[in-house]
Amino acid sequence: MASIDTAVVHGGRDDLTAAGVHAPPLDRSTTYPLASLRSGTADLARLADGAATPVDSPVYARLHNPTVARWERGIATLERADAAVAFGSGMAAVTATLLAAGAIGRHVVAIRPLYGGTDHLLASGLLATRTTWARPDEVADAIEDDTALVIVETPANPTLALVDLAAVVEQAGDVPVLVDNTFATPILQRPLEHGATWALHSATKALGGHGDVIAGVVACSEERAQALRQVRIVTGALLDPQAAYLLHRSLPTLALRVRAAQNSACELAKRLQGRAGVTAVHHPSLPECDLDGLVDRQMDGPGSLLAIEVEGGYEAAARVMEHVALFTPAVSLGSTDSLIQHPAGLTHHVVDDEARTASGVGPGLLRLSIGIEDVDDLWDDLDQALPVGPTG
Numbered sequence: 001m002a003s004i005d006t007a008v009v010h011g012g013r014d015d016l017t018a019a020g021v022h023a024p025p026l027d028r029s030t031t032y033p034l035a036s037l038r039s040g041t042a043d044l045a046r047l048a049d050g051a052a053t054p055v056d057s058p059v060y061a062r063l064h065n066p067t068v069a070r071w072e073r074g075i076a077t078l079e080r081a082d083a084a085v086a087f088g089s090g091m092a093a094v095t096a097t098l099l100a101a102g103a104i105g106r107h108v109v110a111i112r113p114l115y116g117g118t119d120h121l122l123a124s125g126l127l128a129t130r131t132t133w134a135r136p137d138e139v140a141d142a143i144e145d146d147t148a149l150v151i152v153e154t155p156a157n158p159t160l161a162l163v164d165l166a167a168v169v170e171q172a173g174d175v176p177v178l179v180d181n182t183f184a185t186p187i188l189q190r191p192l193e194h195g196a197t198w199a200l201h202s203a204t205k206a207l208g209g210h211g212d213v214i215a216g217v218v219a220c221s222e223e224r225a226q227a228l229r230q231v232r233i234v235t236g237a238l239l240d241p242q243a244a245y246l247l248h249r250s251l252p253t254l255a256l257r258v259r260a261a262q263n264s265a266c267e268l269a270k271r272l273q274g275r276a277g278v279t280a281v282h283h284p285s286l287p288e289c290d291l292d293g294l295v296d297r298q299m300d301g302p303g304s305l306l307a308i309e310v311e312g313g314y315e316a317a318a319r320v321m322e323h324v325a326l327f328t329p330a331v332s333l334g335s336t337d338s339l340i341q342h343p344a345g346l347t348h349h350v351v352d353d354e355a356r357t358a359s360g361v362g363p364g365l366l367r368l369s370i371g372i373e374d375v376d377d378l379w380d381d382l383d384q385a386l387p388v389g390p391t392g
């Protein structure tokens with residue numbers, strides 16, 4: 001298996017030389033010529049059953065698109081998976097996985113915190129699922145005969161809490177485990193290597209990396225991928241080929257971007273720990289945030305997201321967001337530029353108040369997505385925006 005640094009550059013480009021091109025072509029066709037009615041029917045049936053590729057023709061773009069398929073092969077390579085299936089957003093990917101796992105009308109075990117949208121989807125029962133919220137060490141007890149899947153995020157959005165993936169998989173037994181790997185990216189963590197069934201991404205984040213694409217993707221076995229493709233075909237939760245083209249264009253720089261941002265996040269975490277007015281810093285690089293040594297055990301680095309708690313609660317946090325100049329006060333993450341947001345008021349606002357507080361998302365918590373700007377410039381911006389504490 002090629003190093004991940006090589007895989008990001010070459011992933012999904014296997015057919016380009018034979019096609020006589022150097023850059024992945026953007027195919028915007030909605031329909032495709034058929035060599036014969038017979039071969040068209042065969043390909044339609046094959047794709048509707050969840051096959052990865054047609055034999056002669058994609059038939060219709062809701063069944064298959066070559067530009068999307070190339071980017072999917074790239075993601076599968078990075079996640080060390082048989083296959084990956086792309087969707088129109090991260091939430092479409094979560095929904096499709098629940099559908100493909102047969103979770104509708106059944107039971108799900110979920111570990112908080114999760115991204116607010118995922119939490120809301122499960123807590124609201126909008127897809128007729130019934131959820132037991134469990135701590136990581138309660139998963140075995142939470143499993144029922146009817147449990148369709150276990151869902152977990154690590155590092156978790158927005159607290160950066162780490163969960164031992166191998167331990168969750170062991171407790172889940174025969175029940176499949178869905179890991180939202182958005183924060184780590186496949187550069188830093190590959191959940192399938194720890195026994196997970198699906199590794200899911202909001203590709204809107206670091207995989208896209210430039211804040212201009214909404215997308216989702218799930219990496220898994222070919223058998224699981226077939227079920228996901230079937231769901232995608234009938235629900236139409238497609239990734240637009242233009243978005244797939246941009247995502248593939250972002251792939252070769254993924255490792256460079258993730259590591260550059262991560263270096264700055266580690267440095268800022270250290271500086272913020274000593275900053276008056278900051279009462280807590282959450283970043284997996286800090287020993288107190290990784291008591292079980294999970295970064296070494298299941299990751300290749302602590303990542304580029306961090307969270308801080310500021311003295312003065314909501315008002316102080318709101319003031320920081322109003323006073324930053326280089327950081328953009330905005331939701332989302334994983335872009336080349338740095339973003340700052342208030343989870344309790346924004347990304348996790350939809351989460352039940354009590355559950356949100358219990359999972360560590362309080363009024364003074366700010367989540368920072370570090371970009372690839374100069375670290376001293378980022379520090380200066382935070383330092384001038386943070387409240388002047390008792391010693392500062």
Ligand SMILES: Cc1ncc(COP(=O)(O)O)c(C=O)c1O
Pocket residue numbers: 089090091092115117118153157180182183201202203204214215216332
């Ligand atoms: C960890 C995580 N998972 C899933 C999602 C949903 O992704 P999307 O916004 O692409 O639908 C998000 C969005 O912020 C996220 O942060």
